Amino acid sequence: MQGVGFRPFVHRIATELDLDGVVRNVGGDVLIEVGGTETAVARLVGALRARAPAAADVREITVGPAPATPAPGFRVVASAGAGVPAGFAGLPADLATCDDCLRELFDPADRRYRYPFVNCTACGPRATIVDDLPYDRVRTAMAGFTMCPSCAAEYHDPADRRFHAEPVACPRCGPRLTWREGGHTAEGERALTAAACAVAAGRIVALKGLGGYQLVCDATAPAAVARLRERKHRPRKPFAVMVRDAGVDPGVRAVLASPARPIVLLPAAVCPGLAPAVAPGLDRTGLFLPCTPLHHLLLGLLRRPLVVTSGNRADEPIAVDDADAAERLAGIADGFLGHDRPVRARYDDSVLQMIDGAPRLVRRARGYAPRPLDLPVATPRPLLAAGAQLKHTFTLARGGRALVGPHGGDLADADALAAFRATAAQLGRLHRFEAEVIAHDLHPDYLSTAYARQAAPESRRIGVQHHHAHVASCAAENGLDGPFLGVAYDGLGLGDDGRLWGGEVLLATYTGFRRLGRFGTAPLPGGEAAVRRPARMALGCLYGAEFPLPPGPEPALLGRLPAPEVSLVRRMIERGVRSPRASSAGRFLDAAAGLLGLCDDAGYEGEAAILLEVAAHRATGDPVPLPWRITRRDGLWVYDWSGTLDALLLRQACGEGAEALAAAVHRTVVDMTVALCARAAEQTGVTVVCLSGGCLQNRILAGGLTAGLRAAGLTALLNRDVPANDGGISYGQAAIAAARLAEGI
Structure with missing residues (x-):
């Protein structure tokens, strides 16, 4: 409840009800000592939930006798000693700029006109500026900025929306922008203009955002995007794009415009005109709306979509410290748009997508973290x-x-x-x-x-x-308390038998599990090399499957690959050299992508399976499923996919296109999994199925499985507030x- 204007809200309600008392932060909680009529106190308690600020999360209200009769009037008082909170309520997430602050930002008559750090109790930095709890200005990165008389008056005025807004500031007393490009420097509005001119000219700018530095370039300029990819060492992984607005349905817009301002994966057609290298080969783009006044101002000057991505080289942590950013991003950015407000905590942008009619997180970061979640036990x-x-x-x-x-x-x-x-x-x-x-x-x-x-x-x-x-994770966030079936489809994870798993059906509680079913195994020739090269994973399926493929037409894959590589991989598999076996759904999808010529080498983790999904979405008509078989082995139900790949290769040899076959692969995995879960439910009597793992971020698999399982009379659950990955x-x-x-x- 802290950092969202809850104490000012309590003050307003208590004053309306003519109540006496005080409100303060105590550790991770809000403590209200109040005196008045029984009816007025009851109305206050009811309002704490019903009328709370939009970003507030009121989990529990405890009411008991006050230690003494409060003095007349109602006040917000200084936070009490921190103590040890019972939970984690004290650290608020960062909130995107609210509409009231935006109106001030673009109002020439307002004293905060074009001030890039405008905020109030409903918006602004929170978790990324906190030094200590309780959340008060003296324990934030704003402690070094002394409020001017005007800001101080707002901060102490119970009727003002900046009453106890801890990051409150204005051009007279708050943080200031700076620009550095080579030997050239600028401050304030000139710094912003210089950064906008650099982006417009096709250069790359390092911008100091809420949770660290971001790299920004023109998303419509192919040369600028290509240069960013080369410098950042990120050959194909898609970039996120920030836009002023997006033409989407009201449900999606509510998610885009929420205080968390996440990146939302949307159809590429929503934002036409982007450079192809923004999201190469994909049918979706990660779009998000500006989350800070600085982003609003920059987009207002440029009036074009911007690539806004993490301020780092590939696989490195985001740069947070100014000196560190100047060193690590010097070879990437042409100029630096910074400011003098320190960043206390590293937070990337959150990412989500819509599946089964609901927003589901792919990456939980700014705007969502560090909000706490419930535990089932x-x-x-x-x-x-x-x-x-x-x-x-x-x-x-x-x-x-x-x-x-x-x-x-x-x-x-x-x-x-x-x-x-x-x-x-x-x-x-x-x-x-x-x-x-x-x-x-x-x-x-x-x-x-x-x-x-x-x-x-x-x-x-x-x-x-x-x-x-x-x-x-899926069961816990859905509040389950009994046994459940679990479908865990991902790339790789170590099983309790010391082998690599990844295509599993489990009977589980929170204290233990029993494996009921799995994918058939295949070797990973070269181990991690097979993960990076799906074509090699495909060879593992051709030459080392647990259930061997029958003789058939020579796969087109063999005509594409160098003969020495094929020969080497085959010998590795036959001799068991550096070829661990895995029962992995993710690696099976990689192999299918390799066999269909969609991805021989993965430029980022999961690319092959993503391109397989993209191809399936482009297919027309209902997919014709491939054959599949579930057999019994060592007490487990096992998906024998040899017939699936055999039919795929035969249909490919007969001229069927990769898109139709990609759709057929997805349909087959869905049908097989529904049948496997139905057998598990019959065997155990458990009818609730929790679907998780990186493969369940695939919209076709997630949507198909939830529909198929429900049609089979089972309850299907997906992750929502934590990623399935x-x-x-x-x-x-x-x-x-x-x-x-x-x-x-």
């Missing part, structure tokens, strides 16, 4: 869930609440690990949180696992299987570890 001991490796997040859990840290990128090197440690330490310090237990993935080579082993002895660690964490793993780990601790397991 309260943890008796504070715990930290260290997450996985890709799309890394961590989670702090205390009592019945879990705080999922912001997206930190792939945990691939020492810099990324240091950023994880720093962010976890900062959130821990703010919340007076000290983990007594650490939950971690089973994979010994994950840096998150290494961190857990270094940070805690074995007696204070809980290992959590990767796919159990996936489905538990590995960004949700830490929340699932926390839910599992909390339940195990509560039951003494």
Whole structure:
């Protein structure tokens, strides 16, 4: 409730009701001491939920006798001692610029006209400027800016919308813009104009945003986008595009324009005229609306879509510190648009998409993190869930609440690990949180696992299987409390048998699971090399499948690949050299993309499966499914996909196009999975199915499975507030570890 104008809201309501008393922050809670008639007090309590600010999240209201009769009048008073909050309510998320502040920003008669740091109690920086809790100006990055008399009057006026707006400032007393390009510098409006001119001329600008630096260029200029890709070492992964507005239906617009201002994956036709290299080969573009006054001003000057992407080189943490940005982004940006307000915490932009009629997060960061989530079982001991490796997040859990840290990128090197440690330490310090237990993935080579082993002895660690964490994340955020079936489809994760999994059907609770079904296995020739090169994964399926493919026409793939590579890979598979086997849905989709010629080499994680989905969306008519078979092996239901790929190759040889075959692959996986879940439900009596894992971000699979499972009489659930990909793993780990601790397991 802090940082969203809740105390000023309480003041207004209490004054309307002629109540006496005070309101203050205490630790992570808001404490109201009030005196008045019984009717007026009851109306105040009712208004705390019904009329709360839009960004407020009122979880619980406790009412008891006040320690003394309040003095006449009602006041907002200084925050009390921090103590140890019961949950994580004290750290508010950043909020996009509200309509009232926007009107001031573009009103020539207003004293904040074109001031890029305008804000009020309804908007502005929050989590990214906090030094300590409770959330008050003296404990933020604004402490170094002394309010001028006009701002101070607003801040202390209960009738003003800036009453106790902690980042309040104006051109006289607040942060100022600066521009640096070579030896040229500028300040204020001239800095903004210089940055706009640089972008208009096709150059790349490093802009200091809310949660760190961003790289900005003209999204309609092919040369500028190509130059950004080359300098950032990001050959094909799509860029996000910021626009002034977008012609979308009201439901999507409500998400785009929400205070979180996420990037929303939308049809490319919504924003025509972009350079093809913005999202090469894709049918969707990640669009978002400006989230700060600075972004509004820049778009107002340029009047064109802008690429706005993380201020880093590929796979590095976002630059936050000014000196660090000047060094690390010097080879990328042509100029720097900065300011003198420090950034206290690294937050990337959030990403979501619409699936099954609802917004579902792909990346949980600015605007959503660090809002806490409920746990299905309260943890008796504070715990930290260290997450996985890709799309890394961590989670702090205390009592019945879990705080999922912001997206930190792939945990691939020492810099990324240091950023994880720093962010976890900062959130821990703010919340007076000290983990007594650490939950971690089973994979010994994950840096998150290494961190857990270094940070805690074995007696204070809980290992959590990767796919159990996936489905538990879905179950937990949907509030399940009984057994559930879990479909965990992703790239790779270590199973509890020491083998690589990725296409799993589980019977699960929060304390344990049993594997019921899986995909057939195939080798990954070269291990990680097969992940980066789907053509090699396809060879693994051709020459090393658990259920061998019958003889048939020579795949077109073999005519595309160099003969020495084919021969080498085949020998590796036959001899079992560096070719671990995996039962992976993600790698199966990669192989299909390779066989269809859609992606031989992946430019980013998941590209092959994404291009397979794009091709399927372009198909016309209803797809004709491919043959599939479920067999029984070692007590498990197993998808034998040999017939599926055999038919795909035959239909390809007969001239059927890649788009129709891509659609057929998706339809086949959906039909097979629904049948597999129906068998699992009949076997166990459990009819609720939690769908999670990176493959469930595929709209065709997610939408087809939810519809198919419901038609089969089963309840289908998807992730919503945490990503289905590995960004949700830490929340699932926390839910599992909390339940195990509560039951003494």
